[in-house]
Amino acid sequence: MVRSVAERAYLPARNLLEEIGDMMILTGRTIVSALRPPYPYGGEFVSQFLFVLKLCWFPLLISTLAICYAAPGLQAANFLTLFGALDRLGGIFILAAVREIGPAVTAVVLAGVAGTAITADLGARKIREELDALQVLGVDPVKNLVVPRFLALMVATGLFNVYAILFGIFGGLAAELVNHQPLGPFWTTFFENADTTDLWGSVVKCTVYGAIIAIICCYKGMTASGGAEGVGRAVNQAVVLAFLAVFAFNYVFTQMLLATHPEILVIK
């Protein structure tokens, strides 16, 4: 009984560890390929970047606006009204929108919209043996397919993070207006709590989210097997793994940022 349970747990755990190892290797190969000449991926980078922009700008706008209006906006406003401290909502938005919700929603939208499209595209190419054909024709799929997607997602998540923060703050402003409050106190507490560390920390974190999503989604696409069903499975696994990895990284990054910049722990 114990042995059978152990065997059942051992194989999936081993497979998961092997996959994580393979993804680490892919990350290393991607970085080396991106830096080492030649650089044939410029055109593909631009097309992937535009593809991500086109797919994600609207879902991201709606998601950040709605979640920031509802969660830290209306909910926190209700709570703060108890203490007559609704002006503090601006300060909360530094914690909520800039440090956490902006990057998190950006990662979720990009993994769900662009990451899955990347996995499906590479998975279909794998099933049709296009990736094998590329290699046989002397083309390195890492340099020509993974690197441009990796760079495009990193740049796009970094930039989209600022965009998500802006629309998130609009959500907070909307919550203030719904509560018939002037916007001045909101901005005052917002800028009192704002620090450049908040902004660069948020952008760096989100850029790394893009790298994580790109590697997981490319890896899952390039290792898809088992026909159309296999591609569907790969897409599903890619999005689940990407969410887990992003949230795990968020924990590590946040701990490190707070430990190395204790001044941002102080709420003013």
Add this chain to the structure above:
Amino acid sequence: MATVEQQFEWHSGKNRSAGVPDAIEFIDVYKSFGSNKVLQGLNMGLPEGMISMILGPSGTGKSVCIKHIVGLLYPDSGDVVVHGQSVPSLSDAELFEFRRQFGVLFQDGALFGSLNLYDNVAFPLRQHTEKGEEEIAEIVNRRLREVGLGDAGQKMPNELSGGMRKRAGFARALVLDPQIVLFDEPDSGLDPVRTALLCELIKEIHAENGGTYVVITHDIMSARRVAEYIAVLWRGRIVEAGLAQDLFDSENPFVKQFLSGESAGPLGME
């Protein structure tokens, strides 16, 4: 559970020489995927300048052989030697250079879905040569005409039938004048007439260009039409190999059963 002796009861390993040196050699190659042992001590030589066929039942490791030849897979143990060069010992950079001597026709053509037929066939030329667009156009159009797709250059792969995709893949495989052309089940998914036409095309182009052709199939009619040399693969090892006529005359019960398509014999449904 069959013993090793029972498993390889019919594998005489007899290798009748074709009288020419081998272009490709598998030396005691083992390859497993998880618990699935695909190649189990494969020793096989494929002669230079001939059309060789690797024949065998489905799931016996034929496509795995092709992937070992071009370095898409590596053996767990043993060696794969092409023109005297050990494939597993090549570095990534050497491997990309080494692959230029190959043309590969994948099962479904493996055309790039985002490129039209012309650009698919031109892709290797643009990637590996310094030729100008005029010269590329001349070569691509000649190759497309050879495979009967002279007017289809602007079509996208999803507008083509299975047979057309295979012929287009064949044109792309030939465009760099490779020394070795590998065909992974060129007959799969084709009706008998189109299979026959594709086989004729393979023979014609081989007669015209020369080189070593390796065709993987389980279709006996294709083997009769095209093969000059046959290696029969089963359970990851060679049962027998030799010139086509010698194999068709073989007395080995497995080879006899497989090449005649009989239901009675060592090969069952397992």
